[in-house]
Amino acid sequence: MVLATVRLRLDALREDDADELFRYRADPVVARYQGWRPTKQTEALDFIRTQMQWSPETRGDWVQRAIRLTDHDALIGDLGLHIPVDTEDSYEFGITIAPEHQGKGYAYEAVRGLFDYLFDTFHARRIHASIDPRNQASDALMRALGMRQEAHFRERFWLHGEWVDDMIFAILAREWPEARKRKS
Numbered sequence: 001m002v003l004a005t006v007r008l009r010l011d012a013l014r015e016d017d018a019d020e021l022f023r024y025r026a027d028p029v030v031a032r033y034q035g036w037r038p039t040k041q042t043e044a045l046d047f048i049r050t051q052m053q054w055s056p057e058t059r060g061d062w063v064q065r066a067i068r069l070t071d072h073d074a075l076i077g078d079l080g081l082h083i084p085v086d087t088e089d090s091y092e093f094g095i096t097i098a099p100e101h102q103g104k105g106y107a108y109e110a111v112r113g114l115f116d117y118l119f120d121t122f123h124a125r126r127i128h129a130s131i132d133p134r135n136q137a138s139d140a141l142m143r144a145l146g147m148r149q150e151a152h153f154r155e156r157f158w159l160h161g162e163w164v165d166d167m168i169f170a171i172l173a174r175e176w177p178e179a180r181k182r183k184s
């Protein structure tokens, strides 16, 4: 399954993405608010190899898609999708954009494409994301997408040697048509 937006293509990670995936995912600034930070290139390669065939019906596991520039086929980031086992028609996502490609609207464009796909094609009822409240870029992205802050859990996760808070943002299928109009 491939998702296309104006400037991006979301498709399967390939083994030849390992160097680039490692380069930006190992960056301490990129990894600061995230659980996974590879310490060597082979970890990125193993990560790609263990990725399952992407399917929005896959429950329980996280599946990761490559985010590529349509013009160059270059990997500029990745988008993870999780379908919790205990909820119906409900999805969680997370996204990472390589530092030199940040601030150009790519995350917004990729997630907007994902939302269109999940709500329209898979009749998703609800999509949510979990972010570290200190992550201003992530917070801004969620709000730009029209997601609502639903929860703020104190010291929920142990991450990189400290307890960190967790904020939940969500959007429902019936809220998406209005939310997506805000930015064309």
Ligand SMILES: CC(C)(COP(=O)(O)OP(=O)(O)OC[C@H]1O[C@@H](n2cnc3c(N)ncnc32)[C@H](O)[C@@H]1OP(=O)(O)O)[C@@H](O)C(=O)NCCC(=O)NCCS
Binding pocket: 029, 030, 031, 033, 034, 093, 094, 095, 096, 097, 098, 101, 102, 103, 104, 105, 106, 107, 108, 109, 129, 130, 131, 135, 136, 137, 138, 140, 141, 144
């Ligand atoms: C969070 C992240 C994916 C945003 O990617 P991006 O491509 O730079 O985001 P966009 O350019 O699409 O911007 C989306 C919105 O966030 C805002 N934004 C982006 N970076 C920002 C920053 N550092 N500070 C404040 N606002 C920021 C943009 O202005 C835009 O809002 P607007 O439409 O109201 O102007 C990126 O910073 C990243 O990969 N961070 C490291 C990984 C990470 O922490 N991921 C967790 C995400 S769940």
